[in-house]
Amino acid sequence: MTSLAILGVGKVGGETAFLSAALGLADEIILYDAYDPILRAQVLDLQHTGIDVTVSTDTAAMRDADIFIFAAGTPRTPDVRTRADLLEANIPVVKRCGRHLQGFSGVVITITNPMDANNYGLWKVMGIDRRQCIGFGGQLDSARFACLLREAGVPGPAWVLGEHGEHQVPLFSKTGAYVEIDEREATLSRMRGASMEVIRGKGGTVFGPAYHIAMLIRAILEDRREVLSCSCVLDGEYGLSGCSLGVPARIGREGILGIEEWSLDTWEEEKMAEAGAFVKGLCRRFDD
Numbered sequence: 180m181t182s183l184a185i186l187g188v189g190k191v192g193g194e195t196a197f198l199s200a201a202l203g204l205a206d207e208i209i210l211y212d213a214y215d216p217i218l219r220a221q222v223l224d225l226q227h228t229g230i231d232v233t234v235s236t237d238t239a240a241m242r243d244a245d246i247f248i249f250a251a252g253t254p255r256t257p258d259v260r261t262r263a264d265l266l267e268a269n270i271p272v273v274k275r276c277g278r279h280l281q282g283f284s285g286v287v288i289t290i291t292n293p294m295d296a297n298n299y300g301l302w303k304v305m306g307i308d309r310r311q312c313i314g315f316g317g318q319l320d321s322a323r324f325a326c327l328l329r330e331a332g333v334p335g336p337a338w339v340l341g342e343h344g345e346h347q348v349p350l351f352s353k354t355g356a357y358v359e360i361d362e363r364e365a366t367l368s369r370m371r372g373a374s375m376e377v378i379r380g381k382g383g384t385v386f387g388p389a390y391h392i393a394m395l396i397r398a399i400l401e402d403r404r405e406v407l408s409c410s411c412v413l414d415g416e417y418g419l420s421g422c423s424l425g426v427p428a429r430i431g432r433e434g435i436l437g438i439e440e441w442s443l444d445t446w447e448e449e450k451m452a453e454a455g456a457f458v459k460g461l462c463r464r465f466d467d
């Protein structure tokens with residue numbers, strides 16, 4: 180039996196539960212939220228689909244789940260400029276939830292922002308192998324980059340590494356086209372604003388994240404061993420350690436099977452180093 184646990188079933192956690200059920204990714208979905216009315220509503224709404232899936236709210240059973248999705252905490256509103264600005268609000272949530280699942284043996288997917296720092300924080304608090312902790316965001320950033328490349332008539336592929344935030348690193352060198360630095364910076368600036376346009380219009384990003392989270396869940400459960408842009412706790416890869424950052428990672432049943440070290444051009448290397456330095460600063464908040 181395949182079991183999926185989702186902690187925090189607001190907009191993204193709730194849609195991920197629905198999509199996972201609709202795609203038949205799990206036999207059992209365990210939901211929990213600190214706000215009881217939303218928890219009850221999401222359980223009922225899911226049950227009313229009639230999909231053949233067991234829906235539970237047994238938090239003790241979360242420890243035995245195959246995948247644990249962490250989507251609890253505060254999201255951005257139009258007045259919160261960057262994802263990093265959510266760190267202080269979400270640190271207590273990360274610590275409390277991480278302590279509850281210390282020694283967890285399945286795969287953790289971190290959604291809550293600032294996602295890279297929180298993935299590092301969960302890894303530290305839970306005391307588990309770094310290969311079990313996957314931070315989600317790079318797939319979504321890559322899909323947004325792909326939209327802009329298509330608009331510019333550049334075929335791609337579209338890969339985004341680095342921070343899921345202001346310090347994201349779009350890999351123009353992998354697109355197969357030569358793109359000037361000022362054009363890169365202009366594209367990057369649009370990418371930084373991409374999700375806020377959705378947040379302003381509908382209160383939060385939902386379809387994009389939930390779809391790519393479902394694809395990540397599928398890659399894990401079906402042991403697809405495909406390379407995806409994911410935030411991983413680094414131990415020297417890309418010259419970085421002491422943080423979690425978006426890198427190309429091979430994903431399978433055990434989580435992160437390996438991190439690929441791609442050659443980057445000078446602009447990308449500089450952006451990656453800046454991203455690393457910035458996220459490392461955020462991660463230090465979990466060191467005490």
Ligand SMILES: NC(=O)c1ccc[n+]([C@@H]2O[C@H](COP(=O)([O-])OP(=O)(O)OC[C@H]3O[C@@H](n4cnc5c(N)ncnc54)[C@H](O)[C@@H]3O)[C@@H](O)[C@H]2O)c1
Pocket residue numbers: 186187188189190191192211212213214217250251252253254255265272275289290291292293294315316319343383384388
């Ligand atoms: N990584 C990504 O690509 C990505 C995409 C979208 C959203 N996010 C982030 O995911 C998080 C959730 O976003 P959302 O739009 O679903 O927000 P939301 O407000 O709709 O849902 C968050 C839920 O967490 C619950 N919660 C808060 N503290 C909790 C606790 N201690 N235990 C259990 N539940 C708790 C709230 O009651 C709420 O229902 C935010 O931090 C947001 O920025 C990340």
Ligand SMILES: O=C(O)C[C@H](O)C(=O)O
Pocket residue numbers: 254255262292319374375384388
């Ligand atoms: O931008 C946000 O605050 C939400 C999320 O990280 C996203 O990229 O959609």
